[in-house]
């Protein structure tokens with residue numbers, strides 16, 4: 592999640608004070624993890640330095656939170672590019688899980704069980720998100736779906752790895 | 766979920782050839798719960814479902830419905846049980862192509878000798894609950910796969926079964942239609958208190974279940990209960 596570009600996008604609706612911007616961000620994207628003020632103003636001063644935003648008048652007697660920011664043409668281009676570019680698929684748990692599986696095989700512990708336990712935990716969360724989806728509004732549904740598709744991908748990996756444990760063990764021995 | 770199990774499969778074994786399809790599979794289902802049977806392709810999920818539903822007779826082991834051993838029943842008693850207490854949904858609707866959707870849904874009732882008018886009235890109610898009332902007069906060839914599956918769910922539920930068996934009911938559908946079928950299947954089953962035995966390899970479909978049972982090499986592993 593890029594806060595800078597998100598700010599620029601929010602500013603496209605019109606100039607805002609830093610405080611308003613933070614509020615708008617928290618409301619839409621904070622998900623119970625509000626942005627710290629320090630991060631808000633650090634991001635804004637970087638955007639200002641890079642020419643992505645400009646000051647839109649300073650009210651008399653105001654501190655930094657009284658400054659109004661407006662997005663520049665360069666800022667708009669930046670948001671556009673960000674929105675048009677695919678995000679790099681991030682590895683989530685694979686590294687940890689792969690390490691655990693290999694370690695289990697190396698130490699002669701039941702790797703299949705480890706995968707099954709992980710699988711049950713994943714499915715527990717799948718169920719929980721499915722329940723949330725059934726009672727949530729559209730925004731909630733879409734957010735849950737995103738998580739569900741990722742969990743599904745992890746689960747497929749767990750299944751595939753389970754099917755290849757013997758092969759993996761053989762390769763490790765040779 | 767508590768209470769005596771509605772359906773119990775005990776140490777089921779079944780071979781079609783030299784290698785066993787089921788090699789000691791056990792599963793019990795309580796009224797009103799949705800159980801997902803998962804596992805790799807060829808692990809024996811469908812065979813397990815068919816044994817539980819009395820479609821396939823296991824080589825050994827028992828299936829008890831409300832405490833009654835199904836293998837001890839006569840063929841006619843067993844098929845009567847299937848018709849009146851069980852409902853089925855398969856991967857591809859398996860609707861009768863010559864009949865309209867309404868007639869397809871009414872069919873299980875007609876087989877129980879319910880009068881045509883009454884059967885079609887109840888069928889129409891179920892089509893409505895599954896949000897496909899508008900398809901009543903259409904034939905299966907004229908509707909989409911997702912619509913067909915909802916008609917199939919209506920047909921499975923029309924007799925008020927105690928157990929609905931569903932083998933990859935969303936296997937041929939895209940995610941949105943698959944979700945819709947699952948939501949309607951599980952919601953209506955919960956409303957009527959029916960249990961659902963669901964075979965799926967999709968995690969997002971299993972998300973609609975209360976618990977899952979994993980089948981590997983013909984053996985079951987109950988992940989929730991083994992902890």
Ligand SMILES: Nc1ncnc2c1ncn2[C@@H]1O[C@H](COP(=O)(O)OP(=O)(O)OP(=O)(O)O)[C@@H](O)[C@H]1O
Pocket residue numbers: 781782785786804805806807808809810811812813966
């Ligand atoms: N009627 C049959 N005749 C011969 N072999 C069968 C029959 N039904 C199943 N088998 C075999 O039994 C094994 C288990 O099959 P089953 O259909 O139960 O697997 P499954 O878990 O449902 O697989 P899938 O996910 O691919 O549907 C397989 O090896 C299959 O080839």
Ligand SMILES: [Mg+2]
Pocket residue numbers: 810811812932
């Ligand atoms: Mg199958």
